[in-house]
Amino acid sequence: MDELYRDQILEHYKRPHNFGVVEAADLEYEDTNPFCGDEQHVTIKLGEDDRVAEVAFEGKGCAISTAATSLLTDELVGMTRDELLRLPKEYVLELLGIDISATRMKCAMLGLKIVKSAALGKPAEWEDEGEAGNPAEAAAF
Amino acid sequence: MTVTAGAFPIERVREQFPLLEREINGTPVAYLDSGASSQRVLASIEAVDDYERRHHSNVHRGSHTLSGEATEAYEGARGIVARHIGATDPREVIFVRNATEALNLVARAWGDANVGAGDRILLTEMEHHSNVVPWQQLAERVGAAVDWAPIDDDGLLDLDALRALLERGPKVLAITHVSNVLGTENPLAEISAMAHDAGALVVADGAQGAPKQPLDVAALGVDFYTITGHKLYAPTGIGALWGRLDLLRAMPPFLGGGSMIRKVTREGTTYADVPARFEAGTPAIAQAIGMGAAIAWLDAELGMEAVRDHERAIADHTLARLPEVPGLKIFGPPPGPERLGPVSFEIDGIHAHDVSEILDRHGVAVRAGHHCAQVLMERLGVAATARASFGVYTTTEEIDRLVDGLEDARRVFGL
CATH class of the missing domain: 3.90.1150.10 (Aspartate Aminotransferase, domain 1)
Structure with a gap:
């Protein structure tokens, strides 16, 4: 089996979960990977308890960015905005379950960055490369 | 060889x-990524090494032997570039960091002095960001408008559409010689003639075009042409702007500092003639020598x-x-x-x-x-x-x- 392009990754790439747009979304954000121009658009509907009730994403991306956001959006229902902001990058890496090289880290983190930006309502000041990132700082906004 | x-x-x-x-x-x-940056030819590596080990000093500054040798090698590289691109006068060759800096230099120094509110700037859809952003910035500074010459479905520039856009009377056409995505070579000689008939100057981005073919800036008919060393088998941090001497001489400086002055007093500064006017500060001497050596190798060996x-x-x-x-x-x-x-x-x-x-x-x-x-x-x-x-x-x-x-x-x- 391929180390990087495991069946699970390819499955999420070819048939991403939660692909589309949530109608009448409460939170949404669109961003690009400046390295390659890939775009993702995340829409989130909150329930009466202010927790994520529905989430969807759309866009064009590579296997890694698409699978990462597909896997991530599977996990978000029931989370508060604060919990979204506290998600560390390791959360996505564990979902992916593969080694991500430095050159592909921006691909893997694109969806998480957009989810955080949607929760903040503005671009998340969040370093997605190198260090683990500091979700507490992001949450302090 | x-x-x-x-x-x-x-x-x-x-x-x-x-x-x-x-x-x-x-x-x-x-x-297969030479379009991003080529590998270095031994002649260039060795020229840089020899310069760093045996000849380094600052250029245009001292009367001692080493400064003389460094100056001679640096100016020698300018001469090699000038001959390679068909420039009649080495003073028309300005050393810059890369093609991006060359295009910024033109957009700033020529653009600010010659493009004003309501004027038009014509770009093509196949431009690299380096030949887009400086012009958008210029348009924003002075209140000019930007037009885009389209490509056809084969990836060739639509010359009829270009002609129509030139009829709007742009001050400048900024166009790549060879597309860094499509591999399209634009017919610059024909396009330059069209642009000049319409009263527009032509700024050609040669980052991709220069490493692939013989160059004769006079035959191409362009007013400015840019090259970058690191796509020409030479180091990073060096490139060249070629411009028509009369245009360069009429342009105000881009960056201020050492080397680009004639005289500095408390009241103000008068500027040096070209090319020094556009080479403020200590230049990338070793890199320029490396670019000269790479180009000399291309011309002599291939x-x-x-x-x-x-x-x-x-x-x-x-x-x-x-x-x-x-x-x-x-x-x-x-x-x-x-x-x-x-x-x-x-x-x-x-x-x-x-x-x-x-x-x-x-x-x-x-x-x-x-x-x-x-x-x-x-x-x-x-x-x-x-x-x-x-x-x-x-x-x-x-x-x-x-x-x-x-x-x-x-x-x-x-x-």
């Missing part, structure tokens, strides 16, 4: 590029006619073989006189990043992404492409390895 008609001396050329001995993932590198024939042969081979890969789409014109490298493509069902990642496992280096040409990407309707780009050392066997790697990518993705 000598200039020979017929067979390109590919083996002897490859011996001049030490990096090609590198292995990537256990196989010799097939470096000749740019042979370089162009090789580029076209590799592009033709790539264009012939890539369609063997199912689901592969090529962007850019079919083989022909206006088609050079690079060759950009996408494969249905595999993103360009993943293509590049899998090719790397085979030691094949290509670029994946938007290639700093997002206006063109939008026109092509893609976010990213994979791109194979070539150099004087590129072989048809390396292209065959590219095709094999793409077959493997399809296998990995279960296609």
Whole structure:
């Protein structure tokens, strides 16, 4: 089996979960990977308890960015905005379950960055490369 | 090595590029990313080394021996560049960091003085960001408008549309010589004549064009032409702006500082003549010498006619073989006189990043992404492409390895 392009990754790439747009979304954000121009658009509907009730994403991306956001959006229902902001990058890496090289880290983190930006309502000041990132700082906004 | 008609001396050329001995993932590198940055030729590496070890000093400053030697080598490099591009006067060659800086220099120094509110700036859809952003910034500063000359579905510039846009009377047409995505060579001589008839100056981005063919700026008819060293088998941090002497002399300085002055007093400064006026501060001396050495090697050992024939042969081979890969789409014109490298493509069902990642496992280096040409990407309707780009050392066997790697990518993705 391929180390990087495991069946699970390819499955999420070819048939991403939660692909589309949530109608009448409460939170949404669109961003690009400046390295390659890939775009993702995340829409989130909150329930009466202010927790994520529905989430969807759309866009064009590579296997890694698409699978990462597909896997991530599977996990978000029931989370508060604060919990979204506290998600560390390791959360996505564990979902992916593969080694991500430095050159592909921006691909893997694109969806998480957009989810955080949607929760903040503005671009998340969040370093997605190198260090683990500091979700507490992001949450302090 | 000598200039020979017929067979390109590919083996002897490859011996001049030490990096090609590198292995990537256990196989010799097939470096198909020269459009991003070429590898360094030994003549350039050795010229830089010799300069750093034996001749370094600052230029244009001292009367001691070393300063004299450094100045002679630096100005010698200017002369090599001037001869290579057909400039009649070496003063028309300004050393800059790269083509991007050259284009910024023109947009600032010429643009601010000559483009005003309500004026128009004409760009093409195939421009690299380096020939887009400085003009957008100029338009924003002075209140000018930007027009975009379209390409046709083959990736060729639509000359009728260009002519119509020129009738709007732009002050300047900024255009690439060769597209860094499509491999399209624009007919600059014809285009320059059209632009001049309409009263527009022509600023040509030669970052991709200069390494691929003989140059004669007078024959091209352009007013400014830019080159960058690191795509010409020379170091990073050095490039050149060529401009018509009368235009350069009428332009105010870009950066202020040492070397670019005639006299500085408490009340103000008078500026040096060109090229010094545009070379503020200590320049990239070693890199300029390295660029001169690389260009001298190209001219003496290969000749740019042979370089162009090789580029076209590799592009033709790539264009012939890539369609063997199912689901592969090529962007850019079919083989022909206006088609050079690079060759950009996408494969249905595999993103360009993943293509590049899998090719790397085979030691094949290509670029994946938007290639700093997002206006063109939008026109092509893609976010990213994979791109194979070539150099004087590129072989048809390396292209065959590219095709094999793409077959493997399809296998990995279960296609």
